Amino acid sequence: MSVVGSRTPAGPAGPARPAASRAGRLLLGAFAVAAAADLGALLAGWHLGHVIAKPLLMPLLVAHVLTRGAPRLLVAALLFGWGGDLALLFDADPAFLVGMGSFAAGHVCYLVLFGRGRTGPLLAAAYALALTGTVALLWDGLPSDLRVPVAGYSLLLTAMAYRAGALGRTAAVGGALFLLSDTLIATGVADWPQLPRPDFWIMATYLAAQYLLAMGALAPAQAYRREVIQD
Known part of the structure; x- marks a missing residue:
């Protein structure tokens, strides 16, 4: 019997879904506004604006995905990203x-x-080549105490980017952008030539990555819930 058919619109699930949908749209809009404010502050060189806007980003995205029934692991991943965001506001090796x-x-x-x-x-081979090539090129430019941690992190990041493709194209693009964002950070640490306003490009690719990974992770979870409800 269909669970949907067993409930009337006035039941417990009836008004909650539209309310959650409205809240989700508002939270996603707030995330977009905070992202625009952060990126605008970086383009303008306004550090205080970045310090104010950056800590708001992942909590707003987390709140949005929660209204859509996000898996706990997605929420945890975004919150750990928030922890990384806060730490990188401090310009010191321990914070890094x-x-x-x-x-x-x-x-x-x-x-x-x-x-x-x-x-x-083929995708696995491409990511393996990108990992070994990037680490090899950056190795001499990295501070000696950061070489092993950066190499280990790069391996984990590349594995995540590669495996993101299991959830489809949206998550795959998100994983690739996350890899690009962190590679831009690493080239800065290694004192490579940088694009103008490098922090802008780092944050732009990072925010797009987290959003696309979140949307890619939500799609199969929501499809599963629809199947369960209609069973």
């Missing part, structure tokens, strides 16, 4: 390591969330 550790924990959450879905061997 703390931030990298927090992002690494988020990647582990994503990897578990992605499960064992199929991904192509």
Whole structure:
């Protein structure tokens, strides 16, 4: 029997869904506004604006995905990303390591969330080549105490980016953008030439990555719930 058919619109689930949908749209709009404010502050070189806007980003995205019944691992991944965001507001090596550790924990959450879905061997080869090439090129430019942590983190990040493809194209693009964002950070640490306003490009690719990963992770979870409800 259909669960949907067993409830009337006036039942407990009736008014809650439209309310959750409205809240979700408002929260997503707030996330977009905060993202625009943060990126605008970076373009303008207004550090205080970045410090104010950046801590709002992941909590707003978390609140949005919660209104859509997000899996716990997705919420955890985004919250670990928030921890990394906060740590990287401080310009010091210990804060960089703390931030990298927090992002690494988020990647582990994503990897578990992605499960064992199929991904192509050519994509695996491309990511393996990107990993080895990037680490080899950056190695001499990195501070000696950061080389091993950055290499280990890069392995975990690349694995997450590769496995994101198991959830479809949206998550796959998100994983690739996350890899690009953190590679831009690493090139800065290694004192490579940078694009104008490098922090803008780092945050722009990072925000797009987290949003696309979240949307890619929500799609199968929502499809599963629809199947359960209609069973």
